[in-house]
Amino acid sequence: MSNAFVARSLDEIRFWSRIMKEHSLFLKLGFRCEDTQLINEANQFYSTFEGIERQSHAFTVGTDPEQIRRFNVEVQNAATHIWAFKRKILGLVLSCKMPGANNFPLLIDHTSREANYFRNRLNELNSGQLEPLPDAIIDENVFFLRIMADHAKFIGHLLDPSERQLVEQARNFSNDFDQLLFQARDLESMRPQSQTLPMLNQFLDQNRVSVKSLRDFKKTAKDLIESCRIKSIIHPLLADHVFREAERFLAIIDMFEQSLSSVKPR
Template sequence: MSNLFVDRSLEEVQFWGCIMKEHALFLRLGFTVDQSKLIQEASHFHTLFESIEERAASFTDNAEREHIVRLNMETYQATSHLWAFKRKVLELILSCKIITNNYPLFVDHASREAAYFMNRLEQLNKGILEPLPDAVINENVFFLRLMSDHAKFISHLLDPSERNLITEAADFSYQLDQLLFQAVDLEAMRPASQTSQVLRRLIEESRLMVQSLHDFKRTIKEMIEECRLRSVIHPLLADHMLREAHRFLDLLDRFEASLTAGPND
């Protein structure tokens, strides 16, 4: 139990800590040169999460539980401050007080991921280590929305001359939205929607769609690396979105395993 707590905590902190670090970088890159205070704040968060990521990597599987509990708590505090910064930036954009090169949806997207990470850290310190069947629908709603956002970002960051890829990205966005709405409907149908058969179908449909999106993202990433794509997509952003799709696929595998191991309906 203790080792599993350490393993899960370090996995979450290293993955999401890196995501938070990259969010800070993307925000910083999106600010204009006259927004020096915001650039400075974003740089601070980039450095902060870089140190958190390095600290998490320094622990071994045999680390003392109390040290990991402390790491989770300190990471939670850092993430809560970053979340507040993201919401402040979003308010500044929506109230037309600043203009940045980041879409409002991207800033909101990044703040949702920060809130998710904070919740996960709380769960870990409470001893909730493995995915629970009760969380399958909520997690699918959360991640399907992220994946749909990614498809929209790709579509709008491609050069207008990339007509076929823009159409493909827009189609992914539409299909993911339909799957998201289906998951939202299931969420409203609880508890009847929580039978293993219904949840397994949701997992399988999500897996098929996200695997296709993952392959599309990988193609976009490779094209950027090989200078074959006309876009304003930062190479790190392409890799960032690919890693999150991979994360969702891993989580779906865990959900499926938890349903298989659980009691029959």
């Protein structure tokens, strides 16, 4: 169990610390030239999470669990600080104190939800209070389906309007994932009665098909952006960033399906 705790902690930190580092860059790119204090703070967060990412790769599955527990507390503290930074920016934008800045309010909120998810996961790992499988399946899918729906919206808005076909595809993905999210929330409100093995299996199967389609769309967009074959204001790193998050969601669905396959029907 101690090895599993270390492996899971390092996996979460290696993935999400890179995401937090990149959020710092994306937010900075959306600030105005005069937002020097915010730019400096974003740079500090970039350095903080770059250091955390580097440190996480220095540990192994054989590292003392107590050392990883202390590392989790340190990283959770950093995640809490960047969450607060993101909420501060959101407040400034929504109160019209940063006119002309280029970060969508939904994008800022989106990044803060991921920081909150990250810090909560580290707290769960350290406390040993991970959710039971049926609850985890629904809650993880509610979280990631909303993330995927947001991504589709961001892509549609950051592509040049003249890229009509890609913009339409992004809009369709946004609508599809909004519907999947509504369905997931319906399942959420029906629990525990909704948490039957057949229903959870169908839930995962359906989401898998849609996430794979979106992942492939993101991969195509990423390749086109990197080779300068389409018109957009999407940073190549952002294209790769959203692709990796879709891959992460698919890996989580895989993990859940494997776990369900070992559960005996009642």
